[in-house]
Structure formats: C-alpha cells, structure tokens
Amino acid sequence: MSTYSTRLIGSELVAERTMAFHFEKPADFVFRAGQAIDLVLPTVEENGQAARHAFSLVSAPHETRLSIATRLRGSAYKEGLHALAPGAGVQVDGPFGSLTLHKDVARDAIMIAGGIGITPFVSMLRQVAQQRQERRFVLVYSNRRAEDAAFLDELLALARDYPGLRFIPTLTQADNVPPGWTGRIGRISGALLAEVAAQAPIYYVAGPPPFVEAMQDDLCRHGADEDDIRSEGFYGY
Incomplete structure (x- = not known):
C-alpha cells in the first residue's frame, strides 16, 4: 500500500446517523471498485499514534473524489471524523481488498x-x-x-x-x-x-x-x- 495526503472537500447526511465524507483524490491514486482504504486522522490519537480506520470506498474509480460513508457512533475516531472542517488534512493508506467484481460477465x-x-x-x-x-x-x-x-x-x-x-x-x-x-x-x-x-x-x-x-x-x-x-x-x- 501507499500513503497519500489529501483534504476533506465536504460531508453530507446519507441516512439517519450516517454520513458520507468526500476527499480530494490524489492524482496518482488508482483503485478498483469495491476496494478499501485506511483513513488516518492526525487530530485523533490512539496508542500514541494518529488514529486510523478501514473504510470501503463508496466512490467509483472514474469519479474525481474519494468518498466513504459510515454510521456515526460515539467513538473518539468517529467524533473526530465528524468534526473535520472542509480543507482539513488527512492521510489515506491503500487501496487494498479483494471484494471486486469478477471478470466473467456471463456469470451473474x-x-x-x-x-x-x-x-x-x-x-x-x-x-x-x-x-x-x-x-x-x-x-x-x-x-x-x-x-x-x-x-x-x-x-x-x-x-x-x-x-x-x-x-x-x-x-x-x-x-x-x-x-x-x-x-x-x-x-x-x-x-x-x-x-x-x-x-x-x-x-x-x-x-x-x-x-x-x-x-x-x-x-x-x-x-x-x-x-x-x-x-x-x-x-x-
């Protein structure tokens, strides 16, 4: 995996207690639909390090931004994510994961x-x-x-x-x-x-x-x- 620096574009409510967060897509970030990232928040600390959490990307590879969505729980990480203002810097590790579409289009x-x-x-x-x-x-x-x-x-x-x-x-x-x-x-x-x-x-x-x-x-x-x-x-x- 590679590490990328990026910034929050904005967020929106997509269901009750569920937010989508949109980030600038680094120019050299390439992924397959269904893959995931680790989102690292420098504003939240866990075990002496910047906190991180794995999220599947909800955005598609052709889109110009990286988007995730998550339920809002009471954890320090989720509170820190929710508190991010547009323009806030974060880091992205990835992509990773094998939950991607099979290539044989004849199989449903x-x-x-x-x-x-x-x-x-x-x-x-x-x-x-x-x-x-x-x-x-x-x-x-x-x-x-x-x-x-x-x-x-x-x-x-x-x-x-x-x-x-x-x-x-x-x-x-x-x-x-x-x-x-x-x-x-x-x-x-x-x-x-x-x-x-x-x-x-x-x-x-x-x-x-x-x-x-x-x-x-x-x-x-x-x-x-x-x-x-x-x-x-x-x-x-």
Missing part, C-alpha cells in the same frame, strides 16, 4: 448487503453503470428501517436506468414500514435467496460480521459453492 453477480455494507456495492454499480457494461446484477439490501438505508434513492434510480440491475430492498422492522414502501419486508430468507439464484452466479456479501456469517451459511445450505462466495465483514461500524 448477486450482492447481499446489510446496513452500511452497501458501500462497496455502490462503488461497483456506479462504475458498471457509467461504463454501460452489459452484465446482470441482483442487489439485496437489508436494513431495519428505511431511514437507515444509505444511498437508497440512488440505488432505486440506478435500478430504473440500468437494465442489468435488479434491486431488492428489504426492511426487517415490520412495524416501522413507511407509507408507499414498495420493497420487501422481513429478514433475508432462504426463499428469497432461492428466488434470486441464477445459473452459476458469484455471490458477494458485506455487512456486520454476524450478518455476513449468517448469509454465507444460508447460501451454502441453498446450494451455493463456498468458492463462489466473496465476503467482507464490517467491524466497528
């Missing part, structure tokens, strides 16, 4: 996201939509409430505009569904996984570690080859 990609685990998939879908790649995707996106679903409007728009994408959002709190909700209600079930199954797909799973482990087990129980499942657990989000 089935993406399963829990909460903020959506970020690498937004990066991937922005990239393939911009390139107008002719390939098929299914994205299943689970949140407790619609207010928690980061990038929901963007993903709905992508599904309308990009013929290769089937988008299935689902809410797990059945008593908290907003009027007009057109997605699913309930946890991701074996029946849903069987419904979205395709011929020899590659599965991608991202979210909190318990969610990732449960989805991997369910996929294997429903016939998926574990060699065709790629996953990333999001710790500390």
